[in-house]
Amino acid sequence: MIQLFHVSKYYDRRPALSDVTLEIEKGEFVLLMGPSGAGKSTLLKLLIGAERPEEGQILVQGRSLSKLRPSEIPVLRRKVGVVLQDFRLLPKKTVFENVSLPLLVQGASTTEIRRKVAEALRSVGLDHKKDLFPPGLSTGEQQRICIARAIVNGPIMLLADEPTGNLDPYLTSEIIELFKSINARGTTIIVATHDPNVLAQVNRRVITLDHGKVVSPAQVAS
Amino acid sequence: MRRLLYLLREAVANVLTNRTTTLVAVATTAFTFACVGVFLLLYVNLRTMASSLEQDIQVMVYLQDDLTEQARNDIEQQLKVDRAIGSLTFVSKERALADFQAQFPSESRLLQGLGQNPLPASFVVTLVAESRSSDAMRRWANRTQLIPGVSQVQYSQEWVEALAGIVRYIELAAIIVGVILSAASVTIIANTIRLALYSRREEIEILGLIGASTTFIRVPYLLEGAALGLCGSALSLVILKAGFELFRHQIHSATRFLGVDALLTFFSFDMCLVLMLVGLFLGCAGSFLSLLRFGEGRA
Numbered sequence: 001m002i003q004l005f006h007v008s009k010y011y012d013r014r015p016a017l018s019d020v021t022l023e024i025e026k027g028e029f030v031l032l033m034g035p036s037g038a039g040k041s042t043l044l045k046l047l048i049g050a051e052r053p054e055e056g057q058i059l060v061q062g063r064s065l066s067k068l069r070p071s072e073i074p075v076l077r078r079k080v081g082v083v084l085q086d087f088r089l090l091p092k093k094t095v096f097e098n099v100s101l102p103l104l105v106q107g108a109s110t111t112e113i114r115r116k117v118a119e120a121l122r123s124v125g126l127d128h129k130k131d132l133f134p135p136g137l138s139t140g141e142q143q144r145i146c147i148a149r150a151i152v153n154g155p156i157m158l159l160a161d162e163p164t165g166n167l168d169p170y171l172t173s174e175i176i177e178l179f180k181s182i183n184a185r186g187t188t189i190i191v192a193t194h195d196p197n198v199l200a201q202v203n204r205r206v207i208t209l210d211h212g213k214v215v216s217p218a219q220v221a222s
Numbered sequence: 223m224r225r226l227l228y229l230l231r232e233a234v235a236n237v238l239t240n241r242t243t244t245l246v247a248v249a250t251t252a253f254t255f256a257c258v259g260v261f262l263l264l265y266v267n268l269r270t271m272a273s274s275l276e277q278d279i280q281v282m283v284y285l286q287d288d289l290t291e292q293a294r295n296d297i298e299q300q301l302k303v304d305r306a307i308g309s310l311t312f313v314s315k316e317r318a319l320a321d322f323q324a325q326f327p328s329e330s331r332l333l334q335g336l337g338q339n340p341l342p343a344s345f346v347v348t349l350v351a352e353s354r355s356s357d358a359m360r361r362w363a364n365r366t367q368l369i370p371g372v373s374q375v376q377y378s379q380e381w382v383e384a385l386a387g388i389v390r391y392i393e394l395a396a397i398i399v400g401v402i403l404s405a406a407s408v409t410i411i412a413n414t415i416r417l418a419l420y421s422r423r424e425e426i427e428i429l430g431l432i433g434a435s436t437t438f439i440r441v442p443y444l445l446e447g448a449a450l451g452l453c454g455s456a457l458s459l460v461i462l463k464a465g466f467e468l469f470r471h472q473i474h475s476a477t478r479f480l481g482v483d484a485l486l487t488f489f490s491f492d493m494c495l496v497l498m499l500v501g502l503f504l505g506c507a508g509s510f511l512s513l514l515r516f517g518e519g520r521a
Contacts, residue, residue: 074433074435078433088427101428104225104228105429105435105438107225
């Protein structure tokens with residue numbers, strides 16, 4: 001489903017990713033581990049077309065991202081759910097409005113929006129808070145709203161960049177369980193994190209990055 | 223439909239979020255447009271007056287005194303086939319004298335003292351509209367002057383040329399001021415939109431992340447720019463109309479200009495619509511410039 005062939009990305013001539021080759025199957029739950037600056041966020045940005053690699057090729061569902069025209073990037077992003085550490089919710093819009101945004105930009109009908117938003121909020125356990133505004137919610141609830149927004153349009157994959165960075169261990173467990181249940185429904189999940197609590201709770205494949213290269217966990221430790 | 227409502231709501235939200243900036247932008251744009259409008263009004267009125275005066279201008283073709291009947295008829299025939307001439311009236315020496323006596327009865331005794339009628343016979347010519355410009359009139363007069371038997375061709379040359387010159391200068395000034403102030407309006411609107419973009423950059427980033435197209439992101443800001451331009455130009459028309467009525471009232475009150483106020487005209491309804499559309503277009507252009515500089519939807 002996702003294939004990277006000898007991908008390199010530089011910022012000011014410094015390599016953020018260097019000759020990365022990897023493959024992620026449909027329906028996989030992958031942890032992208034590594035210290036800060038290892039290249040985890042850069043890899044996620046490449047997967048949503050926010051950045052382009054200087055070298056190599058990225059294929060998503062067999063389609064090369066390097067060959068996407070600028071007008072095709074929004075189409076790619078509609079198939080990908082993104083969860084970020086700082087939630088990125090709009091404070092002046094209600095929970096319902098925040099979660100409905102991806103459907104709205106796709107031109108979904110009012111009925112469809114109501115049904116899918118209710119479904120997404122139910123799956124994160126917050127359907128009773130649809131009329132509240134994000135600042136009135138706890139951090140754990142805000143992250144769950146962010147996840148609801150990411151899954152509302154049934155994406156093929158969910159990318160999460162340090163999703164538990166602002167959460168305590170209890171809330172971290174809640175969010176990981178939520179990811180597991182979303183993954184169980186067939187969505188490919190890639191979680192970039194340096195949080196060992198996440199690693200302890202997710203017994204799945206781990207890709208470790210260090211200084212922009214894929215390495216074995218032992219190499220990072222050394 | 224829901225998407226359209228969302229875009230409109232966002233445009234209104236943009237305006238409400240930056241209320242003070244929006245009001246300042248509309249007011250500044252209005253005064254800027256009003257400055258251009260003053261020149262346009264001046265130009266429109268002078269042109270109207272110029273064409274009205276041009277219609278009244280008559281050219282006098284004076285004939286030599288010793289001209290035979292046959293020679294006079296020949297000249298009349300030549301003038302009749304001239305396409306530049308709209309109408310032609312012959313004024314004999316006797317008729318010229320009678321007219322003079324009727325117009326200036328107190329001075330008519332002076333002519334009686336001369337013993338003979340000193341006034342020449344003439345043709346009073348009105349030129350067709352295409353030949354009423356100062357250049358065309360000068361060319362026609364020079365050409366007619368060469369006809370044998372014609373002693374002099376006279377018209378209010380200086381007045382016509384001075385008026386044409388003023389209209390040209392006003393036209394040039396209106397164009398220069400218009401271009402400069404329109405650029406200023408675009409800049410003012412562009413800065414207002416840029417403020418809106420920066421205050422909502424996080425929302426723009428989120429929209430980009432969830433797959434909103436560039437058009438979807440841009441439309442509310444383009445609508446806001448268009449609304450600013452439209453409101454600015456509409457307000458400028460209100461200011462201009464108020465100023466115009468005040469000026470006309472002042473002119474009317476001054477007795478020596480009585481009648482001139484009737485010649486003054488404000489922009490026609492169509493012209494007002496065009497000016498508002500220009501405002502709307504400049505507003506959109508300002509927004510577009512800001513969006514290009516901001517570079518949304520590219521991340």
